[in-house]
Amino acid sequence: MRAEGPRPEPGAPSTAPAPAITDPAAPRVAPANGTAEPQGVAASTADGEWLRVHPASPFVRGWVALAAIGFFFGRDVFERALQGRPILEDEFAGRAPWLLAGGGIILAIAVLGFILTWYFTKYQVSGGYVRVNTGFIFRQQRQARLDRVQAIDIEQPLLARIFGLAELKFEVADAGESAVRLAYLTMEEARQLRATILARAAGVAVDPSRPDGPAPEAPEYPVLAVPPSRLIGSLLLSEQSVFVLLGGVASVVLSAITDNRGFYFYLIPAALGLAASYWNLFNKGYNFTAAISPDGIRLRYGLLDTQAQTLPPGRIQALKVGQPPLWRALGWYRIQVNVAGYGGVENAAEGSARTTLLPVGRLEDVMAILALVLPDPGTANPADVFGAGLHGLDSDGGFVTTPRRARLLAPLGWRRNGFAATDTALLIRSGRCWRELVMVPHQRTQSLALHQGPLARRFRVADLVLHTTVGPVTPRLRQAGEEQALALFDAQSARARLARKRQTTEQWLAQVAPGTPLGDAGLPGKPAAGPELASEHQPAEGPAETPIPTQKGQHHG
Amino acid sequence: MHTGAIDPPGIIWQRVSPKYVTVRLVEWALANLITVLLLSLPLVFVLLGVWAWPPLWLAVTVPAVALVLALWRLVLIPRQVRAIGYAERDDDLLIRTGIFFQRTMAVPYGRMQYVDIGVGPVERGLGLCTLKLHTASPGTRAHIPGLPAAEGARLREQLAARGEARLAGL
Numbered sequence: 001m002r003a004e005g006p007r008p009e010p011g012a013p014s015t016a017p018a019p020a021i022t023d024p025a026a027p028r029v030a031p032a033n034g035t036a037e038p039q040g041v042a043a044s045t046a047d048g049e050w051l052r053v054h055p056a057s058p059f060v061r062g063w064v065a066l067a068a069i070g071f072f073f074g075r076d077v078f079e080r081a082l083q084g085r086p087i088l089e090d091e092f093a094g095r096a097p098w099l100l101a102g103g104g105i106i107l108a109i110a111v112l113g114f115i116l117t118w119y120f121t122k123y124q125v126s127g128g129y130v131r132v133n134t135g136f137i138f139r140q141q142r143q144a145r146l147d148r149v150q151a152i153d154i155e156q157p158l159l160a161r162i163f164g165l166a167e168l169k170f171e172v173a174d175a176g177e178s179a180v181r182l183a184y185l186t187m188e189e190a191r192q193l194r195a196t197i198l199a200r201a202a203g204v205a206v207d208p209s210r211p212d213g214p215a216p217e218a219p220e221y222p223v224l225a226v227p228p229s230r231l232i233g234s235l236l237l238s239e240q241s242v243f244v245l246l247g248g249v250a251s252v253v254l255s256a257i258t259d260n261r262g263f264y265f266y267l268i269p270a271a272l273g274l275a276a277s278y279w280n281l282f283n284k285g286y287n288f289t290a291a292i293s294p295d296g297i298r299l300r301y302g303l304l305d306t307q308a309q310t311l312p313p314g315r316i317q318a319l320k321v322g323q324p325p326l327w328r329a330l331g332w333y334r335i336q337v338n339v340a341g342y343g344g345v346e347n348a349a350e351g352s353a354r355t356t357l358l359p360v361g362r363l364e365d366v367m368a369i370l371a372l373v374l375p376d377p378g379t380a381n382p383a384d385v386f387g388a389g390l391h392g393l394d395s396d397g398g399f400v401t402t403p404r405r406a407r408l409l410a411p412l413g414w415r416r417n418g419f420a421a422t423d424t425a426l427l428i429r430s431g432r433c434w435r436e437l438v439m440v441p442h443q444r445t446q447s448l449a450l451h452q453g454p455l456a457r458r459f460r461v462a463d464l465v466l467h468t469t470v471g472p473v474t475p476r477l478r479q480a481g482e483e484q485a486l487a488l489f490d491a492q493s494a495r496a497r498l499a500r501k502r503q504t505t506e507q508w509l510a511q512v513a514p515g516t517p518l519g520d521a522g523l524p525g526k527p528a529a530g531p532e533l534a535s536e537h538q539p540a541e542g543p544a545e546t547p548i549p550t551q552k553g554q555h556h557g
Numbered sequence: 558m559h560t561g562a563i564d565p566p567g568i569i570w571q572r573v574s575p576k577y578v579t580v581r582l583v584e585w586a587l588a589n590l591i592t593v594l595l596l597s598l599p600l601v602f603v604l605l606g607v608w609a610w611p612p613l614w615l616a617v618t619v620p621a622v623a624l625v626l627a628l629w630r631l632v633l634i635p636r637q638v639r640a641i642g643y644a645e646r647d648d649d650l651l652i653r654t655g656i657f658f659q660r661t662m663a664v665p666y667g668r669m670q671y672v673d674i675g676v677g678p679v680e681r682g683l684g685l686c687t688l689k690l691h692t693a694s695p696g697t698r699a700h701i702p703g704l705p706a707a708e709g710a711r712l713r714e715q716l717a718a719r720g721e722a723r724l725a726g727l
Binding site: 173340445446447448449450451452453454457460462465467468469470474482485486489490493496497500 | 561562563565648649657658659660661662663664665667668692693694695696697699723
């Protein structure tokens with residue numbers, strides 16, 4: 001499998017990621033296509049120059065249409081040839097030129113349409129915006145602010161992968177559709193464009209001699225990989241498999257009771273659907289790797305269609321660590337996230353793959369991912385707190401659980417339903433069988449609400465709901481004691497307010513203090529429990545919290 | 558006014574206009590009376606002897622239950638309207654609703670993406686409007702119905718100004 005991600009260049013000071021971006025002496029990615037290549041994002045790209053996608057892309061996108069035309073005209077001929085009949089019948093022969101001409105015209109129109117589509121699709125990265133113009137009858141001009149980027153994905157469907165092409169998706173916080181979809185670029189261009197967008201969005205100082213040249217790609221450090229054997233195991237032990245097993249047993253029993261063999265016929269479509277679902281999960285989860293770079297978290301996965309996601313720092317709105325009951329014996333977890341812009345994906349399977357931060361992993365993988373998502377855990381002993389969130393009961397790790405008086409409302413879960421607030425995030429855990437830990441960084445809290453129904457009022461408990469962007473995670477603290485819920489409601493409003501004040505700019509290099517080695521924080525050997533993280537942390541209310549990074553940000557911006 | 562145990566203490570809630578009860582009554586009439594009338598049709602047919610199937614007790618019970626539920630909702634409307642409250646705090650807007658299923662919500666000014674004012678036909682007749690707040694989360698279903706039009710406009714300007722001052726990224 002071709003690893004498409006950037007590698008730290010030999011000459012780059014790979015131990016210090018942040019300086020590596022700004023250092024003009026660092027070797028750039030070689031302009032492989034040369035400066036003469038018109039659509040290459042080459043070093044000579046002037047600011048505001050409009051670029052086109054790869055000429056082959058409409059054919060890769062529209063191969064279905066071409067195949068349909070070919071099928072329509074080819075089928076008849078093929079069938080006749082198979083049946084040994086003359087390819088052209090007598091009365092037909094007279095009309096053949098007309099038909100051929102008609103087919104040729106349709107084909108020509110299709111190809112012309114492709115060429116025009118390609119010709120009128122242009123993109124540009126300049127002045128803090130990425131702009132894309134599409135369409136030749138109904139023109140569309142779209143521009144998106146670079147500092148609003150929520151995620152950048154590079155996708156390679158199988159056919160595009162054969163041709164070495166890739167699609168780049170640029171997500172802003174609109175849950176409707178991708179802000180920018182460029183299909184297709186060559187892999188090299190796509191990576192280069194991603195690096196440029198991320199560098200501009202991060203507020204990296206541009207090289208004064210070549211202010212509009214492409215940015216060098218940020219170095220990255222692998223954090224974890226999911227071996228295929230574990231992925232297969234996780235699929236076999238998933239909730240879905242339990243239902244398959246139950247359904248199988250039920251159908252065998254039913255057919256034995258009713259003595260009806262025809263019963264199995266009804267299972268065929270179900271089996272096909274299940275096989276497709278398993279295949280989809282396997283295809284999407286295969287070869288899953290996570291890496292950290294100053295640009296953010298890089299995820300790569302896929303067997304036939306490969307995808308590379310980049311989530312810039314601080315773009316994760318909420319995170320959920322889950323453990324189905326069957327995974328408990330093996331100590332496996334899965335992590336899903338809410339990212340603005342990933343929400344309303346038209347294809348549900350694609351959406352679930354994109355919002356999965358870890359399809360299956362062990363405890364140390366979970367801790368490594370948590371350290372990436374939340375570089376500053378905001379507590380002195382993160383391993384204890386997060387560990388208690390994953391498998392603790394009662395008040396371990398400082399969690400506040402459902403009061404004993406409400407145990408009838410949640411007979412199994414009342415010792416586990418609970419919350420703990422660190423200085424940077426709120427942790428909500430729930431579930432005795434389906435264990436779950438939800439984490440919401442304080443600065444990502446949108447709004448929050450307390451809910452109380454008549455039964456809950458009888459037991460003097462209330463639910464606290466944190467509102468977050470569209471996604472698989474819905475943070476809800478269940479059955480907290482009234483007083484604790486009310487106190488948390490006030491405290492959480494205050495914490496979110498403070499966190500918002502601290503976060504003043506969208507350009508994340510300004511927020512990550514230069515001394516904070518992002519790469520180190522995510523190394524597998526040092527999970528979230530790293531003492532250096534704790535020692536760097538200062539009290540949340542400290543007035544001297546931000547000045548240095550803020551000045552840095554203004555300097556960059 | 559009625560405040561629940563989940564309301565932060567010491568908040569002075571702003572009430573919505575009592576005229577909003579009229580709006581709710583019209584909505585109630587449209588929804589419930591039509592339902593009850595439709596459910597009463599079988600009873601009419603059975604009484605006229607056109608239909609044989611639904612036994613008389615069933616034909617009577619179904620619309621009767623619907624009518625009782627509708628009347629129950631009708632009785633609740635004034636209390637529900639009185640239970641709607643909002644309060645502007647320094648950094649967020651509090652909204653509370655509900656009697657049985659209570660909800661108290663805090664929407665930070667810095668998180669508001671945009672503010673809508675909607676006016677329905679009945680509301681327009683009474684000089685009322687509905688204010689809707691939108692954040693980046695679809696879970697924030699923050700409506701303040703039944704505001705006098707002037708108060709709605711004032712609140713919108715106020716929220717926009719405060720949001721501008723405290724605007725935060727996503």
